[in-house]
C-alpha cells in the first residue's frame with residue numbers, strides 16, 4: 001500500500017514558531033560529522049569550543065545538538081529563530097516530511113497537534129516530500 005503522502009496532497013507552511021526546536025524527553029537533533037563541521041565553520045568557532053558548547057554524543061555514539069534543561073536546541077536564539085537556519089541538519093530541513101510522519105494519516109494528524117504549520121498553506125509537491133522521505137531513510 002502506498003504511503004499516505006502518495007495518496008493525497010499534504011499541505012504545510014512553516015510559521016517559524018520554533019516549537020519543533022524545543023523538545024525535551026528523548027527527542028534529539030541528530031547530525032552527521034559533515035553537518036556538524038558545516039555548522040561549526042558557519043559559526044566560525046574552534047573545533048574544541050564548538051564540541052564542548054554545542055554538541056553531545058549519545059551513549060550509542062551518535063552526534064546530536066546540545067539542548068538546554070528546557071529542551072531548547074542550542075542553536076535556537078532568544079527570538080525563537082534558528083541561528084544556523086541556512087545550513088541546518090537534514091533532520092530539521094526535512095521536518096515534517098519524516099518517514100514516520102508521512103507514512104500514515106494518523107501520524108500526520110497527530111503531528112499537526114505539535115506543529116501549527118501542518119495542514120496550513122499550499123500543497124507541497126509529492127516529489128519534494130519523496131526526496132525527503134528517501135533521504136531520511138537513507139540517513
Ligand code: SF4
Nearest residue numbers: 014015018020115117
Ligand atoms: S513547529 Fe512547525 S510551524 Fe513551528 S517552526 Fe516547527 S515546522 Fe515551523
Ligand code: SF4
Nearest residue numbers: 021073075076082092
Ligand atoms: S538546528 Fe535550528 S532548526 Fe534544527 S532544531 Fe536547532 S534551532 Fe531548530
